Amino acid sequence: MARTPALTPPPGRRPSMTDVAKLAGVSHQTVSRVLNHPQTVRPATLEKVKAAIRELGYRPNTSARALVTRRTRLIGVVNPGEARFGPANMTMAIEEAASEAGYATTLAVMRDARAETVERALEFFLELGVEGIVFVAPMSQVAPAAMQLSTTLPVVMIAAGLRESTSLHVVAVDQEVGARMATRHLIDLGHRDIVHVAGPNDWFDARSRIVGWRDELLEADLPVPPMVAGGWDPVHGYEIGRRLVAERRLPSAIFAANDPMALGMIRAFHEAGVRVPDDVSVVGFDDVEGAGYFEPPLTTVRQPFAAAGTRAIQVLLAALDGAPASRTLIAPELIARASTRRFQAG
Known part of the structure; x- marks a missing residue:
């Protein structure tokens, strides 16, 4: 029977396990078992895979064994x-x-x-x-x-x-603990209006930081203000900072989902004459290289990468x-610097 063209590797390319699996109508795992543990494969399947190997001229990489x-x-x-x-x-x-x-x-x-x-x-x-x-x-x-x-x-x-x-x-x-640390730091400084500028929603870390910020506020019996959707880049923080100033919605404290966004907001505030931390305290996340040399030096959460x-x-x-499947959580660390200060009303 003629070989189906769609199952043939392009000219010049060496046949791969994918090609063998497709031609034989089996999974990668089955091809791997045929190559390494043929005794675990049913005879009919074994012969089908071997036939595909012969037809394609597939040669297993020795490292695969x-x-x-x-x-x-x-x-x-x-x-x-x-x-x-x-x-x-x-x-x-x-x-x-x-x-x-x-x-x-x-x-x-x-x-x-x-x-x-x-x-x-x-x-x-x-x-x-x-x-x-x-x-x-x-x-x-x-x-x-x-x-x-x-x-x-x-x-x-x-x-x-x-x-x-x-x-x-x-x-x-x-990440939840890290977000709680950032939020608790601001609460301990007397802040009650603490806004979170979040990262992209399809990132696990961003989602967990939202949860930590919200739960820490709730446990302190503080209102949870509307979250501000952001991104990861400084330009996101810069644009959000400008918008908060223009709309006169500046809270007393902001927890940004990462340091670059925090840096962008600080730049926007500086251009608008808003002082950090005198008018608004800002906390970031990650402790990127140089975070301690921003102006002002950035309070942030250090991740132990x-x-x-x-x-x-x-x-x-x-x-x-x-060893069986496991789940390990590693604690981050709050690094307090000069971008946050005790809240002073008025």
């Missing part, structure tokens, strides 16, 4: 393609922690959770023979992809707001030894 023996000492890292301070520093910390443990890392960028994106990442990692995967996954759309991959390989996901699952290991900086990266590798290595 090391997946089962766990001898590659290679860890896959999925990054959302963000060059922002948080994801970039987290990825660097993971690479350093893996290196200290005697492992190398290989990076795959997954900007979305579409089926073809997941398939491409799975193919990439299986053919390289990675022993496990760490997801730097601040965006909620990536969670289903991590869940899918965790049924094939040990997976650690670094993301706030995720609960325990049967297969997925979660490590996160406790290195500790989270190290812990993610520790959890992954434990998972490779058979």
Whole structure:
């Protein structure tokens, strides 16, 4: 019977496991089991996959066979393609922690959770023979992809707001606690009108910071003012700052979802003659490099990126030894600087 053209790899490209799986009508996992544990595959399926391998002339990458023996000492890292301070520093910390443990890392960028994106990442990692995967996954759309991959390989996901699952290991900086710290700091300074300028709603961290801010106000029996939707960039903070001044809706204190937005607001306030912290106190989040050298130096919440990266590798290595799925939260730290002061009425 003639081969279906759509199932044939393009000219010049070496046949891949994806091609074998499509031609045989099975999953990646089944092809992997045929290559590594053929005794676990039903005879009919085994023969179907072998026939597809022969027809395509597929040659397995030798490192893929090391997946089962766990001898590659290679860890896959999925990054959302963000060059922002948080994801970039987290990825660097993971690479350093893996290196200290005697492992190398290989990076795959997954900007979305579409089926073809997941398939491409799975193919990439299986053919390289990675022993496990760490997801730097601040965006909620990536969670289903991590869940899918965790049924094939040990997976650690670094993301706030995720609960325990049967297969997925979660490590996160406790964003809710960090937001509570920022809000409590302002409450302790006597502020009662504390507005939160939030990050994008499709980011786990942004959602968790909203929850922490709201819950801390509620526990203090303070009103929860309308949240201001923002982003992550300084321009978002700058535009919001200008709007608050123009509309005369300036609160006594603002908790910004990250430091760049806080910096943008401070610039807008300065241009309008609004003094920080005399007229309005501002708190950021992340403690980006140089935050202590802003004018004024920025009060913020420091995220322990290195500790989270190290812990993610520790959890992954434990998972490779058979440890059950787990959820680890790491506490952030409030760094009080000169952008906040005690509230003075009038």
